Amino acid sequence: MPYFHVRGVAVVEIAIVHEARIPPKSCRALLREARKIGLKAHYIPIKYISVEIGEKTGLYVGSKELDINGILLRGLGFSVNNETYISRVTILKVLENLGVRIMNPVNSLLNARNKFYTLFIAKKLGINVPNTMLTEDIMFAYNYIDKMGEITLKPIVGSRGFGLSRFSDKDTAFQAMRALLEYNLPLMVQKYLVNPLRDMRIFVIGDRVVASMYRLAPSGGWKANIAQGGTGVKYDPDPEVINLALKITRALNLDYAGVDVIESGGRYFLLEVNASADFDELSRVTRKNIAREIVMYFKEILKK
Known part of the structure; x- marks a missing residue:
């Protein structure tokens, strides 16, 4: 197992990193499942991670030195200024360079966050995208x-x-x-693609589609996002949708992703790819423990 050693102090094996001071529901689920499978896991708000370079190179959380194998990165921040964004990306890239395995990898997460670039990559792969x-x-x-x-x-x-x-x-x-x-x-x-007021969320981990659902727009609405009042309904994707989701996830070099697809005019179109996708509604609808699937896959990655 790769190991990043900072001044001989071992504090955690993996860190689950998010912007919020208090871990949101998805991070709590990941923490719980990581500990169940024997990982020593801590939650760390991203603003408290510091890196020192000079005579020595060190990673800190607050004033404590940190020794970790990997970071399960759940986001860079919802609304931060440009310098804070660059600072966070820089710290994470330094950690990757020092041997810390980040899931999803930083560059992969950045590419997926860029909705236009994701569509450009998909189009090059022959995947249908909206104009x-x-x-x-x-x-x-x-x-x-x-x-x-x-x-x-x-x-x-x-x-x-x-x-x-x-x-x-x-x-x-x-x-x-x-x-x-x-x-x-x-x-x-x-x-705007005329559609049945629903889209599909396809959740990929590694080289597998582990869960899928329709997201139905609320009555009188047109956005199917769960955060916008949408409702999940279990969905069994056909081979074309599975292939689309796996192809774009591989192309973006993502360990896991929530791939959003919409049907219009008898064809499937990629809408976007989420590199730190929520999974609460999907877990409820499919009765699958997606948090456990994620941490199990991360554990396997860290063993390599």
Whole structure:
């Protein structure tokens, strides 16, 4: 088993890392299951991790030196400024360089967080994706909407459907785009795909699809995200959907992922890939212990 040794002090074997000061439900489940299978696991808010370089190289949590095999990374932060984001990424990359195995790997997580880049990679693999455009040129975007008809404006980085807006009138969309640009935010414009008001969440761990569900939009709504009031229903994916999910997960070099797919016009389209996907509703719907599946797979990785 690879081992990162800092000044001879062993504190934990793995760390589950998230932004929140108090571990959210998914992190508590991962902690519980990690300890059940014999891993020594601690929860660490990402802001408390420090790295020292100079005469010696050390990893700290608060004032304590830390000795770990791996980090199960559950996010970099929901809304942080650019310097904090770069700082967190830098610390994690230093840890990887020093031999700490991070799940998901930092570069893989960054690529998956970038919704547009994920779609670009998928398109190169021959996976169907919605027509999508990324720009800071508002007139280019305005004319693009004219061609696409009904569209959505999406944040390039985000989750749970927050910030996702739908427009059928290009001038209303223009006002929203102007507001985004006033805050120096790029414009990611995507053709709205007519669908049965549901999408599919496919959960991949390693080279397996371990659980899947439909996410149904609430009555009167169009977003199927669980955080937006959506409801999960068990779903058995067909081979095409399984192949799509495994292909994009491998291409992004992710250890595990929540792959979101939508059906429109008789075809399947990739919407996005979540590198630190929640699994509470999926576990409830499928009666599968996804937290245990994740930590078991991480344990196997650390043995290699």
